Amino acid sequence: SQQGEEDPQALSIQEGENATMNCSYKTSINNLQWYRQNSGRGLVHLILIRSNEREKHSGRLRVTLDTSKKSSSLLITASRAADTASYFCATGAGGTSYGKLTFGQGTILTVHP
């Protein structure tokens, strides 16, 4: 990826455990988004955090953003087998047309029942 690196590249946990994925980026951003992708399928938007926000919650998801370190983390609490997927962070530079997204390399999450 030209923008983000995700860490770890793969994560394997048991159902009920928490999963934390990290993302780093290089340039200035307007917003950062997290997407989920089930194997070979479309990307599903999970959550968006703006550059002036530090933390955001949505259900079992918690996202943090540290613009000084150019990094973000996604926490999935009480994971379920259905959470098994690839997770990508994507940064938006903003602008008049809302703009393209630049994706990180993704974390493959496997949740074992």
Add this chain to the structure above:
Amino acid sequence: AAGVIQSPRHLIKEKRETATLKCYPIPRHDTVYWYQQGPGQDPQFLISFYEKMQSDKGSIPDRFSAQQFSDYHSELNMSSLELGDSALYFCASSYNSYEQYFGPGTRLTVT
């Protein structure tokens, strides 16, 4: 709720052939984005359109062209196909928002 529609879902072409991928955005969405995702790779931005005008351009080969029509659907035309063009091609749409809604993708295989 209506989602982004892409057609075809699967496409097999031979080298040097031409392919056309279609995208129908969510109704009322005025911005369309195209992304290419190679095997095991992250999606890479190709091109976007806002109100039928090209709004941004990424790493799209000169062999590829795209446009957005009056009904807001978009087509990605790919000529002189190469083996390396084999990938998932996603279309996404948005309306007055940074959030993009992705279609299921078109899996292009070039043999």
